[in-house]
Amino acid sequence: MEHTQGIYTIQGIDVLDLAKQFGTPLYVYDGARIEQQIAKLKNAYAAADVKIKYAAKALTNISILKLMRKNSVGMEAVSLGEVHLALRAGYAPSEITFTPSGVDFSEIEEAVTLGLAINIDNLSTLQKFGARFGNTYPCGLRLNPNIMAGGNIKISTGHSNSKFGISVLQLSEILDLMKKYSIRISGLHIHTGSDIKETQAFLKTAEVLFEAANSFPDLRFLDFGSGFKVAYKEGDVVTDIQELGAKLTKAFNEFCNQYGRKLELWLEPGKFLVSESGTLLVQVNVVKLTPTVTFVGVNSGLNHLIRPMMYDAYHHIVNISNSTAPAKKYTVVGYICETDTFGSDRDLNEVREGDILAFKNAGAYGFSMASNYNSRPKPAEVLIVNGQAKLIREREKFEDLLKGQIEVDL
Numbered sequence: 466m467e468h469t470q471g472i473y474t475i476q477g478i479d480v481l482d483l484a485k486q487f488g489t490p491l492y493v494y495d496g497a498r499i500e501q502q503i504a505k506l507k508n509a510y511a512a513a514d515v516k517i518k519y520a521a522k523a524l525t526n527i528s529i530l531k532l533m534r535k536n537s538v539g540m541e542a543v544s545l546g547e548v549h550l551a552l553r554a555g556y557a558p559s560e561i562t563f564t565p566s567g568v569d570f571s572e573i574e575e576a577v578t579l580g581l582a583i584n585i586d587n588l589s590t591l592q593k594f595g596a597r598f599g600n601t602y603p604c605g606l607r608l609n610p611n612i613m614a615g616g617n618i619k620i621s622t623g624h625s626n627s628k629f630g631i632s633v634l635q636l637s638e639i640l641d642l643m644k645k646y647s648i649r650i651s652g653l654h655i656h657t658g659s660d661i662k663e664t665q666a667f668l669k670t671a672e673v674l675f676e677a678a679n680s681f682p683d684l685r686f687l688d689f690g691s692g693f694k695v696a697y698k699e700g701d702v703v704t705d706i707q708e709l710g711a712k713l714t715k716a717f718n719e720f721c722n723q724y725g726r727k728l729e730l731w732l733e734p735g736k737f738l739v740s741e742s743g744t745l746l747v748q749v750n751v752v753k754l755t756p757t758v759t760f761v762g763v764n765s766g767l768n769h770l771i772r773p774m775m776y777d778a779y780h781h782i783v784n785i786s787n788s789t790a791p792a793k794k795y796t797v798v799g800y801i802c803e804t805d806t807f808g809s810d811r812d813l814n815e816v817r818e819g820d821i822l823a824f825k826n827a828g829a830y831g832f833s834m835a836s837n838y839n840s841r842p843k844p845a846e847v848l849i850v851n852g853q854a855k856l857i858r859e860r861e862k863f864e865d866l867l868k869g870q871i872e873v874d875l
């Protein structure tokens with residue numbers, strides 16, 4: 466979103482016009498911003514054979530998946546639902562990596578039938594996989610590197626008490642199963658968590674991966690996961706992608722030389738690709754003065770954007786309807802009937818009822834975590850490509866709330 470002379474635009478389109486045309490609450494995604502992020506990542510890792518797999522759970526709209534495919538980005542899926550969306554978006558099964566957490570073995574069997582790349586995340590599944598498929602179908606392993614990193618404990622996945630991956634401390638058990646069933650391990654995967662800002666944490670994880678990799682002779686790829694931190698507010702320290710890319714590809718190429726074969730370097734960014742592309746537009750329902758706080762109540766809530774309440778996430782908020790007025794302090798809250806704060810003590814240009822507010826960086830884990838809590842319909846979604854706004858999801862209606870419900874005679 467650009468801001469000049471009091472007007473907010475995306476690719477030249479006045480954002481207020483979008484709110485008028487499509488209504489609010491509304492998720493708007495800037496396709497060009499997503500393409501910029503893809504280019505930035507490819508550029509930073511250009512020194513290696515890098516394959517970018519978009520972690521679909523961040524923003525799963527099929528038109529977004531198609532945009533990724535158009536930009537030669539592969540797909541990282543954590544459920545068969547995401548897999549089938551990716552197939553519908555035109556992906557070949559081999560371009561989809563399936564990295565589920567603790568799923569029933571039937572899902573792994575379906576992934577084999579479909580022909581996906583699979584990362585197995587526990588010894589019990591690896592044992593079943595070996596017994597069922599032996600050396601007939603290669604698989605990857607999700608390892609737990611035993612490292613604590615990430616912005617919040619809920620999104621830190623690589624520490625020793627995390628449920629994710631097979632601990633690197635259980636390497637000998639992995640090797641026993643591999644030998645017993647002649648399993649072909651084609652790749653090793655590590656995803657340490659989200660919102661990791663220190664380059665050093667990524668490099669430390671990489672070292673763990675390299676060390677483990679020496680025990681696997683059939684590798685084709687090493688998957689370094691994701692977790693790149695993006696700026697949610699001004700001055701936020703973020704992952705230096707250029708520096709990390711340079712250092713990691715260097716270490717990776719050195720490892721490949723020592724390993725004796727060129728491998729592919731896989732990355733699985735979600736947030737990095739889509740977070741900054743997204744804006745949630747809401748309308749101010751009420752301005753409520755209390756003796757201590759001025760609340761701004763908007764026509765959305767944690768049902769549409771749960772990150773502030775769930776992860777203490779900061780989303781920058783701007784009043785795009787009155788952007789030249791003097792700023793005042795406000796606490797912006799949703800309409801859900803429990804504490805539902807988007808931002809406390811924020812400086813906003815004077816807010817009037819009916820104004821449109823924009824929550825920035827709402828592309829990742831925004832709509833994809835939205836619910837119908839309080840029986841509120843989900844927002845519409847709009848994607849802006851080539852200077853044109855395209856509706857990519859209808860606003861839900863009352864009938865959608867009843868869908869699937871069975872009214873019995875009582």
Ligand SMILES: *Cc1c(COP(=O)(O)O)cnc(C)c1O
Pocket residue numbers: 520522523541543564656658659660690691692693733734735736737829
């Ligand atoms: C969620 C997830 C990602 C993406 O994480 P971001 O922080 O959004 O980049 C990547 N890989 C796996 C396996 C994941 O579960």
